[in-house]
Amino acid sequence: MSDDAAAEMLRGRVAAFLDRHDPAGDRTAFLRARFDAGLAWVHHPVGLGGLDAPRRLQPLVDAEFARVGAPDNRPRRNSIGLGMAAPTLLRHGTPTQRARWLRPLWTGEEIWCQLFSEPGAGSDLAGLTTRAVRDGTDWIVDGQKVWTSMAHRARWAILLTRTDPVAPKHRGITFFVCDMTAPGVQVRPLRQLTGEAEFNEVFLTDVRLPDSLRVGAVGDGWRVARTTLMHERVAIGGRPLPREGGMIGRLAQTWRDRPELRSAGLHHEVLQSWVRAEAARLTALRLRQQLLAGDPGPESSAVKLSFAALAQRISGIEVELLGGEGLRHDDWTMHRPEEPDLLGRTATYRYLRARGNSIEGGTSEILRTIIAERVLGLPAEPRVDR
Amino acid sequence: MSNLRYDDHEEALRDSVRALLAAYSPWQRVLSRVDGDRSYDMALWARLAGHLGVTGLAVPEEHGGAGAGFREVAVVLEELGRAVAPVPYLGAAVATRALLGCGRGDLLGPLAVGERVPVLVVPFATSPGVPAHPVAVADGPVLSGVVAGVADALPAGLLLVPADDGLYVVDADAPGVTMRPVLSLDATRTLCDITFAVAPARRIATGPVAGSAVTDAVTAGAALLASEQVGVAQWCLDTTVDYVRVRYQFGRPVGSFQAVKHRLADLWVQVTEARAVARYAADCLATGDPDTPLAGSLAQAYCGTVAVTAAEVCVQLHGGIGFTWEHPAHLYLKRAKSAAIAFGSADRHRTLLAGLVDLPAPAPN
Numbered sequence: 001m002s003d004d005a006a007a008e009m010l011r012g013r014v015a016a017f018l019d020r021h022d023p024a025g026d027r028t029a030f031l032r033a034r035f036d037a038g039l040a041w042v043h044h045p046v047g048l049g050g051l052d053a054p055r056r057l058q059p060l061v062d063a064e065f066a067r068v069g070a071p072d073n074r075p076r077r078n079s080i081g082l083g084m085a086a087p088t089l090l091r092h093g094t095p096t097q098r099a100r101w102l103r104p105l106w107t108g109e110e111i112w113c114q115l116f117s118e119p120g121a122g123s124d125l126a127g128l129t130t131r132a133v134r135d136g137t138d139w140i141v142d143g144q145k146v147w148t149s150m151a152h153r154a155r156w157a158i159l160l161t162r163t164d165p166v167a168p169k170h171r172g173i174t175f176f177v178c179d180m181t182a183p184g185v186q187v188r189p190l191r192q193l194t195g196e197a198e199f200n201e202v203f204l205t206d207v208r209l210p211d212s213l214r215v216g217a218v219g220d221g222w223r224v225a226r227t228t229l230m231h232e233r234v235a236i237g238g239r240p241l242p243r244e245g246g247m248i249g250r251l252a253q254t255w256r257d258r259p260e261l262r263s264a265g266l267h268h269e270v271l272q273s274w275v276r277a278e279a280a281r282l283t284a285l286r287l288r289q290q291l292l293a294g295d296p297g298p299e300s301s302a303v304k305l306s307f308a309a310l311a312q313r314i315s316g317i318e319v320e321l322l323g324g325e326g327l328r329h330d331d332w333t334m335h336r337p338e339e340p341d342l343l344g345r346t347a348t349y350r351y352l353r354a355r356g357n358s359i360e361g362g363t364s365e366i367l368r369t370i371i372a373e374r375v376l377g378l379p380a381e382p383r384v385d386r
Numbered sequence: 387m388s389n390l391r392y393d394d395h396e397e398a399l400r401d402s403v404r405a406l407l408a409a410y411s412p413w414q415r416v417l418s419r420v421d422g423d424r425s426y427d428m429a430l431w432a433r434l435a436g437h438l439g440v441t442g443l444a445v446p447e448e449h450g451g452a453g454a455g456f457r458e459v460a461v462v463l464e465e466l467g468r469a470v471a472p473v474p475y476l477g478a479a480v481a482t483r484a485l486l487g488c489g490r491g492d493l494l495g496p497l498a499v500g501e502r503v504p505v506l507v508v509p510f511a512t513s514p515g516v517p518a519h520p521v522a523v524a525d526g527p528v529l530s531g532v533v534a535g536v537a538d539a540l541p542a543g544l545l546l547v548p549a550d551d552g553l554y555v556v557d558a559d560a561p562g563v564t565m566r567p568v569l570s571l572d573a574t575r576t577l578c579d580i581t582f583a584v585a586p587a588r589r590i591a592t593g594p595v596a597g598s599a600v601t602d603a604v605t606a607g608a609a610l611l612a613s614e615q616v617g618v619a620q621w622c623l624d625t626t627v628d629y630v631r632v633r634y635q636f637g638r639p640v641g642s643f644q645a646v647k648h649r650l651a652d653l654w655v656q657v658t659e660a661r662a663v664a665r666y667a668a669d670c671l672a673t674g675d676p677d678t679p680l681a682g683s684l685a686q687a688y689c690g691t692v693a694v695t696a697a698e699v700c701v702q703l704h705g706g707i708g709f710t711w712e713h714p715a716h717l718y719l720k721r722a723k724s725a726a727i728a729f730g731s732a733d734r735h736r737t738l739l740a741g742l743v744d745l746p747a748p749a750p751n
Contacts (some may be wrong), residue, residue: 178676253746264749270745275687282662286390293391302655371654372647376627379642 006053007060008220010310013039013051014064017166029071031107034065040073041104044090048102050253056292060325073108076339080150081105081112088228092175093218101177113154115145115178116204116225123366125386126170126222127161132161139163139176139214141184141207145337147360151187152336154180158228160221169385173221177213184203184208190287194352195332198340217361229362246307247279247314247343247350252346254318270321273314281305298375308357311342315351322347388675389404389678391666391748394497397459402438403462407469413714416470420573420606420717426541431473435500436460441475442498444482449491456483458643460613460668466695467617470717472574477505477538483606483671484546487599490554493544502543503617506603510537513686513730514605514738518573521582523549523613527589537728540565540578546598547582552592560585563708574723605682608729609667612685618722619657619689619696622715626650626700633705647701653699659684662690670679680742690726697722 017037021030035042042058044050057100065072077084086105089098104110104353121128147238150158157178164172177187184207189197217225236370244252255270265352280303289301319326342353358364372378392400410429435441444453445451445457446646452458459479466475478497481504485493496502507521523529530548539545545556545563556563562585591599627650630641638644667685671680697719701708708715726732740747 121407219597252743253747259746259749262746264748267740267745267747268736271687271740274739275684275736275742275747279659279688282390282658282666285388285661286665288390289389295391299658302658305652306659336654350473365648368648368651369644371651372641376647376650376654378631378647378650379639381639381642381644 001057003054003057005059006336010051010053010057010061011064012035015060018068021088023065023068023216026108030071032103034070035106039065040084041230044102048090048098049106052099059292059366072124073106078108078111078150079339080114080154080158081110084114084228085112085156086160088175088224089177089215090365091227092224096212097177099213105156110152113148113150113157113180114228115148115151115157115159115166115204116228117147118144119146123363124385125225126173128160128162128173128317130161130182131165132176132209135208137210139211141176141204141209142203145202145204146190146199148187148200148202149198149311149340151180152189152291153335154264156201156301158215160225163218163221167219167267171219171353173225173251174218175215175221175224176209178204178207178209179213182207182209184199189334189336191334192350193355196335196337237262238265240285243278243281244327247311247354248274250343250347250350251314251321252319256364261323264377267316267322271316273310273317276306277310277314280310298371299373301375302362303365304321305364308354308364311350311354311357314345315354318347319351330379387641388669388673390662390668390669392461393493393641394666399440399458400461400465402744403434403440403465404468406437407465411469411471413470413717415735416574416717417461417712417714419472423566424570424573424576424619425472426474426538426576427472428541430471431475431503432500433734434475435498435667440550441478441715442597443492444479444486445498446486446491449498451680451681452494454670456610457668460610460671462618463610463614463739464617464664467614468621469719470618470621470714470721472576473599474505474538474541475501476610477542478503479610480545480603480607481506481546484553484599484603485590486664487602488595488667490590493555493590496543503538503541504544504546505536505542507533507536507539507547507599508600509533509535509538510602511535511723511730512604513734514601514682516609519548519550519712521547521549521554523554523587524584526584527554527587528584529554530562530584531704532579532581535568535577536578536580537575539580540576543677545580546590547587548596552589553596553599554587554589554692556582556585556587560587562586564570569672570724572720574721576726579611588709602678603678604729606671608682608686608735609671609678610668611725612660612664615689615722615725616657616661618718619653619660619693622693622696622700622718622722623650623653623657625715626653629704640703649699649703653696658697663688679733680739683730683738683742686730687732687735687739690722693722694719694726737741 021033023037032112038051039061040049042050042053043055119126132139132141159176159178161174163174184205186203188201190199190201191197284303330346442451443454444456449451484506521529543558547554562583564581565578572575607637631639633640645679653668668680670681700715
């Protein structure tokens with residue numbers, strides 16, 4: 001089917017759907033029906049929220065629903081689920097698993113989180129030590145996970161465990177879905193340097209998981225996780241923004257609104273940052289066009305690296321531009337935000353929150369190594385752990 | 387929305403230009419010209435025109451051109467930058483924009499077959515919006531004055547000369563026209579000083595039409611140069627990556643050291659971004675987007691610096707061999723540094739952007 005024909009077909013499906021379902025009616029019922037009609041992820045197979053249509057036509061479907069004011073699935077509240085768990089389950093899950101989890105995930109009825117990082121396994125994720133030991137048809141899981149956003153709201157988690165302590169470290173890992181309501185799962189807020197707690201520590205003590213929660217083969221968890229991590233980088237840096245849509249917009253507005261703060265040196269800094277931000281924005285746009293054309297490039301790593309560096313630089317300039325005002329903070333009390341607010345609050349908050357951008361989702365140092373080895377094909381450094 | 391990708395036919399165009407340059411303008415040949423007469427390679431130019439027909443890509447079909455556009459011109463420039471090829475392609479493209487801007491596409495017929503290269507007679511360092519008309523007009527009309535540091539004029543046949551009351555054309559071999567080559571930082575694009583001494587001229591545009599044709603042409607130069615800079619930067623990156631994979635020290639390829647890898651990863655990010663910026667500029671230019679002045683200034687505020695960084699990293703990571711005359715890295719370094727000044731430096735374009743996006747300078751105390 002050509003793109004035009006597929007687009008026409010999808011428009012027709014949306015129109016027919018809206019004839020039968022009232023967008024102003026019950027939200028959950030509407031979203032479930034939309035999933036069942038294959039209009040959730042159009043590129044998914046029929047029965048799993050899709051119609052086997054080209055992925056690049058998804059924005060068209062979303063726009064058709066938005067046009068009539070239909071409720072969406074509040075994607076930012078379940079970004080781990082939608083961005084990482086769903087593509088992993090689609091690719092590696094059994095038919096039963098996909099049928100059980102994808103629909104409530106997409107509708108937002110079940111929130112997901114990610115139990116990957118550990119206190120001793122950050123950049124070196126494959127060094128994780130959370131153990132899963134077979135017990136009949138179940139697995140018993142013990143360990144500690146960290147940097148888990150949404151764990152306190154999540155119904156399910158994607159979980160990496162070590163099932164073979166003897167095998168080379170990348171080969172002894174098994175991927176599970178963890179039931180966050182299971183006995184032995186304890187979630188504690190992890191307060192970060194901004195004062196709030198977007199993240200959690202998750203303690204797993206004798207958590208019993210049935211084997212039906214395993215995704216992929218025993219010992220094949222690292223390969224499964226790579227699907228997840230590939231999507232994480234796109235999820236963090238790949239959103240399309242209008243010009244000045246990111247952090248630079250805040251700085252530019254302050255510059256325009258407050259002529260008394262201007263100096264020649266900071267003018268240079270503001271202009272340089274504006275140029276870099278616009279270059280990064282166009283790069284993200286180009287990446288998106290390539291993805292939609294079915295031609296994904298390695299640009300997502302570039303987008304993520306630049307996004308972090310720019311957010312840090314720009315927020316730092318803004319604090320400096322504000323001078324004495326930049327010394328005043330708004331709030332140190334511990335909140336539990338529903339979603340990260342990278343552009344909100346005061347310049348001081350943005351400056352502090354931006355420190356995390358070059359750590360979360362792969363540190364900038366690790367990303368550079370990945371670019372050098374996977375994109376440029378440079379040889380790996382000698383390693384002692386393989 | 388702007389298309390920032392390369393279409394299939396643009397990729398095919400790239401392949402054919404790259405193949406021709408590999409056959410007829412390998413770097414060894416460019417280097418030997420730099421040691422010789424430093425002239426433009428008009429035999430290569432004739433092949434670009436005759437074999438590929440790319441000299442008239444932006445010339446409308448009714449005037450004998452390909453009727454393609456500046457997106458395709460930008461792709462050719464990327465490959466020419468990658469090969470530091472000594473041909474007047476950029477100058478001809480800028481002049482094409484000037485002539486189209488004043489409705490004189492009819493003068494471009496010869497260019498489409500590789501003859502009578504037109505060039506806009508402004509200093510190579512001119513940035514958009516800076517009026518500099520050192521040439522005076524007297525009855526005849528005849529032109530008198532000196533324009534210093536013009537690129538791509540030495541092989542040109544048709545000179546487009548901005549003056550206070552309009553835009554003039556002068557035959558390059560007309561009496562009273564003298565071109566003196568400049569010993570240039572970039573010997574693959576030798577500049578020249580042009581003296582007009584009562585040279586007979588013909589006026590082709592006046593008033594605002596002439597003014598905007600010249601300004602738009604310089605903006606086009608800034609926008610298109612970005613693609614050439616991407617080509618330069620990509621060559622430097624690719625060549626350096628190839629080298630550090632095979633150069634061993636301390637029993638390891640030097641490309642396995644993190645200090646080297648991270649520097650090249652950062653450079654890859656910059657080249658990736660420069661490509662998006664250059665594609666945006668080319669697309670704006672091709673579609674007549676009102677954002678073109680911004681896109682051109684963004685391009686020169688960003689891509690010029692990236693090409694310079696790429697060439698500097700190339701020299702550095704090649705170590706001693708990169709500092710020699712026999713290695714081509716210096717050709718790219720000199721091209722990159724010259725191009726970073728051409729059509730306005732990054733600093734000059736940031737100042738232009740400040741006006742375009744309303745980020746004004748502080749008021750003087």
